[in-house]
Amino acid sequence: MTENNQKPNDQEDVSLYEKIIGRTEELFDSGRKNLDEALKKAGEDLASAGNFTREQADKISTYVKRDIEHAIENAGKARENLKEAVAPGRVAAGAQSFFSRILTSTAETFSEWARKSEQQLEFKTGEITSPGTLTCKNCMEEIHMRKTAKIPPCPKCHQTLFRKSY
Ligand SMILES: [Zn+2]
Numbered sequence: 391m392t393e394n395n396q397k398p399n400d401q402e403d404v405s406l407y408e409k410i411i412g413r414t415e416e417l418f419d420s421g422r423k424n425l426d427e428a429l430k431k432a433g434e435d436l437a438s439a440g441n442f443t444r445e446q447a448d449k450i451s452t453y454v455k456r457d458i459e460h461a462i463e464n465a466g467k468a469r470e471n472l473k474e475a476v477a478p479g480r481v482a483a484g485a486q487s488f489f490s491r492i493l494t495s496t497a498e499t500f501s502e503w504a505r506k507s508e509q510q511l512e513f514k515t516g517e518i519t520s521p522g523t524l525t526c527k528n529c530m531e532e533i534h535m536r537k538t539a540k541i542p543p544c545p546k547c548h549q550t551l552f553r554k555s556y
Pocket of ligand 1: 526527528529530531544545546547548549
């Protein structure tokens, strides 16, 4: 078990991830956009605000989309484990609240993003992801992510591929 440590220069990507989630949730909740449209518009809004490039927004949006798809797949299964991750007092606005919503929802709520593929979603070193437990595919070491962060290499074997649970 290893706590995840963030370098300061990872903060910009993490911040963008949180902003994209926040904006996606707002747009989705407005009822005028489905998840795909909301995510696309969120990236466009943030890039046109000028603090981030289009490329950054596109890259981070792919992580957001993967994490939402993964959360939808795990919706309902995760309720018990989720209590720790989203305990009162630790719930922040943004990514954590949106993911806890998805994870405790009935699957149908977000069914438009339910994946048809049986293939497991991949989590790799250097990508940003929401809170959860990452397990190294090589040595099974666990990394407990308590907030949105950049995925480090495995602290034990230095490999870079993980699966995720909550
Ligand atoms: Zn490992």
